[in-house]
Amino acid sequence: MNNRRGELFVVTGPSGVGKATVLGRLMKIISNVYISISATTRKPREGEIHGKHYFFMDRNEFEKLIENDRFLEYAEYVGNYYGTPADSVEQMLANGKDVILEIEPQGALKIKEKCPDCTMLFIIPPCFSDLEFRLRSRGTESDEVIAKRLEKAKKEYEYVDKYDYIVVNDDIDKAADEIRCIMLASRYRTEKRKYLMR
Amino acid sequence: MNNRRGELFVVTGPSGVGKATVLGRLMKIISNVYISISATTRKPREGEIHGKHYFFMDRNEFEKLIENDRFLEYAEYVGNYYGTPADSVEQMLANGKDVILEIEPQGALKIKEKCPDCTMLFIIPPCFSDLEFRLRSRGTESDEVIAKRLEKAKKEYEYVDKYDYIVVNDDIDKAADEIRCIMLASRYRTEKRKYLMR
Numbered sequence: 001m002n003n004r005r006g007e008l009f010v011v012t013g014p015s016g017v018g019k020a021t022v023l024g025r026l027m028k029i030i031s032n033v034y035i036s037i038s039a040t041t042r043k044p045r046e047g048e049i050h051g052k053h054y055f056f057m058d059r060n061e062f063e064k065l066i067e068n069d070r071f072l073e074y075a076e077y078v079g080n081y082y083g084t085p086a087d088s089v090e091q092m093l094a095n096g097k098d099v100i101l102e103i104e105p106q107g108a109l110k111i112k113e114k115c116p117d118c119t120m121l122f123i124i125p126p127c128f129s130d131l132e133f134r135l136r137s138r139g140t141e142s143d144e145v146i147a148k149r150l151e152k153a154k155k156e157y158e159y160v161d162k163y164d165y166i167v168v169n170d171d172i173d174k175a176a177d178e179i180r181c182i183m184l185a186s187r188y189r190t191e192k193r194k195y196l197m198r
Numbered sequence: 199m200n201n202r203r204g205e206l207f208v209v210t211g212p213s214g215v216g217k218a219t220v221l222g223r224l225m226k227i228i229s230n231v232y233i234s235i236s237a238t239t240r241k242p243r244e245g246e247i248h249g250k251h252y253f254f255m256d257r258n259e260f261e262k263l264i265e266n267d268r269f270l271e272y273a274e275y276v277g278n279y280y281g282t283p284a285d286s287v288e289q290m291l292a293n294g295k296d297v298i299l300e301i302e303p304q305g306a307l308k309i310k311e312k313c314p315d316c317t318m319l320f321i322i323p324p325c326f327s328d329l330e331f332r333l334r335s336r337g338t339e340s341d342e343v344i345a346k347r348l349e350k351a352k353k354e355y356e357y358v359d360k361y362d363y364i365v366v367n368d369d370i371d372k373a374a375d376e377i378r379c380i381m382l383a384s385r386y387r388t389e390k391r392k393y394l395m396r
Binding site for chain 1: 320322324325326355358359361362363364365366376378379380382383384386387388391392394395396
């Protein structure tokens, strides 16, 4: 019998690199993977579904979870909390599912401290100047915001040695395949597959 | 610029597991990989081509290479030498190609001693009894030979902890994909891809 426990993968990268798009593609070509859903105290936007896009909760509820150490990481942005609930992640891992946390780089480094066994993936664009192009083509952010994001990305690049793998997103299918390979290869490790030797 | 050096992968498994077939399939779905060609002193069989199936050489030549430590491993079977030439492997690695050595398990463990950085893959059938079925369905070996091979396979299984990965060959395409994932994931490691962060 395979009583394998799932493995935790943290997928991050600079703002604008296309994390969510790549992971969406990945889910079509891999099985037995759960993408963790964040909790937040901000109000749902139109079309956002509780338990799909976020776990929506009020500040009291969120702060109680903080007190009880029920977040792998959390942060406050513009007056709202965002966090990764430990319980749902733990439950999926116990069920043998690999879990992906899609998270910004600062949160990713916090996760690594709390869960040193996790596998860390950093998605980059084919070249740094491509990042600016992507941010601009969204058309939703001012020059100032874009400049700030690029500045931030530069700093995030400095922590590259904290990551196990670098995934290049020059093509969504290729980037999704890269993540698939990384996750599957891990499942084929001897210590995880010895139970098959019968 | 990518001045990456290739990586050495040793692919082994019990006799009859289908190593060559799986690697043949792998070569259709991966690039930048060289499968090492063994040297031997046995005479070419019909259709065998020097430099494709084997490097054919006479005993003098082979023994000179042994003296000069030009084999990663070698062994003598039924009066003939078989060995893995170090030079062609080294040249491919230096050119940035990943190199696969397809070899029986005893030789694989010798390679690991000589090249501790190599990645070791052990191919197994979906279950041990399947091995007997495969050996029998070849129809070329006597019951006695089959019994000996199975006995040998049992011993080979005991060294499983020497291997980094276990590949299951219940389906050729799936097994080839498993090896592809293992090899590609290794190329995506941060230390190999940092040069892309520009």
